[in-house]
Amino acid sequence: MLVLAVHGSPAPGAGRTTARLVQGLDRPTLVGHLDVQRPSLADVLARHPGAVVVPLLLGEGYHRRVDIPAIARRFHCTVTAGLAGExxxxxxxxxxxxxxxxxxxxxxxxxxxxxxxxxxxxxxxxxxxxxxxxxxxxxxxxxxxxxxxxxxxxxxxxxxxxxxxxxxxxxxxxxxxxxxxxxxxxxxxxxSAPIADHPLIARLVLNRYESVRPEVLAA
Missing domain, CATH: 3.40.50.1400 (Rossmann fold)
Structure with a gap:
């Protein structure tokens, strides 16, 4: 299972933008939020232990380095690299x-x-x-x-x-x-507009997922 870890925002457009990204992935995908919105990442991973988590983050800050890996370890999930620098x-x-x-x-x-x-x-x-x-x-x-x-x-x-x-x-x-x-x-x-729903981001997310999926299946 592919799980997107997103920051979350109360802005209505944030959820719609993420939904367009998920639609562009064209595969079963769940979204877990780090703040503000629900379901939380922990709630999603509790229901799907062993999932592959792709951090939908453009920086290598606290969430990417500490928060997401700590949550993922609790549920034996694999965390891919983020999107920064691509x-x-x-x-x-x-x-x-x-x-x-x-x-x-x-x-x-x-x-x-x-x-x-x-x-x-x-x-x-x-x-x-x-x-x-x-x-x-x-x-x-x-x-x-x-x-x-x-x-x-x-x-x-x-x-x-x-x-x-x-x-x-x-x-x-x-x-x-x-x-x-x-x-x-x-x-x-x-x-300019934000980029989560750009087709290049969907392709990058799928590449992140596929880069670790063979390891997950072999585990």
């Missing part, structure tokens, strides 16, 4: 940016943020990939919480440098508190 994530972010109207004259790659060592490496990886795609534009990272610089600070820096068509490339999975922060940021030309 080229498919950068491509999905880039395509969403193009759908939002293109890069403008400067790009801010906006991630959730983390205080954990390496917790923002995924956002930095996307920033590097978008810099390669747009070598003549400034492409910089920024964060919604727990890391610096903040998104408003980055936008203010770029505007002070004379840029006026600043676009935010959203390195987030689903609508929620952080996407609202991005949409309310002043002085930007466009904000």
């Amino acid at each position: 080229p498919a994530v950068a491509r999905a972010v880039h395509e969403r940016l193009l759908e939002a109207g293109g890069p403008g004259d400067a790009i801010v790659v906006a991630g959730a943020g983390s205080t954990w060592p390496g917790g923002v490496d995924g956002t930095r990886a996307v920033t590097r990939e978008l810099s390669r795609a747009h070598p003549n534009l400034p492409v910089v990272d920024a964060y919604c919480s727990a890391a610096h610089p903040s998104v408003p600070d980055r936008v203010a820096q770029l505007r002070a440098a004379g840029f006026r068509r600043i676009t935010i490339a959203t390195h987030l999975l689903a609508p929620g508190r952080f996407t609202r922060v991005l949409e309310e940021t002043g002085g930007v030309h466009a904000v």
Whole structure:
């Protein structure tokens, strides 16, 4: 059984976005939440011991390194790698940016943020990939919480440098508190949509699952 471990959000759009991802997987999949929503990941795994857990997370912070593995061990489940740093994530972010109207004259790659060592490496990886795609534009990272610089600070820096068509490339999975922060940021030309329901993310999740499934079946 494939179980997606997601953060969870009270925003109605979050559940709908995750549901579209599950539909794109085209195989039996359950969703367990780490916060806010139900069912919890622990509840799902208690009913499906031995499942394969794919963390639907873009960073390598507390949830990915501590929380999810601890819950999975209780129910003899296998946890795959997360999604951070994968080229498919950068491509999905880039395509969403193009759908939002293109890069403008400067790009801010906006991630959730983390205080954990390496917790923002995924956002930095996307920033590097978008810099390669747009070598003549400034492409910089920024964060919604727990890391610096903040998104408003980055936008203010770029505007002070004379840029006026600043676009935010959203390195987030689903609508929620952080996407609202991005949409309310002043002085930007466009904000791209989150990426959980992008087909590239579905393909990456399936690849994660298939990478450990032979080991699970042989156990």
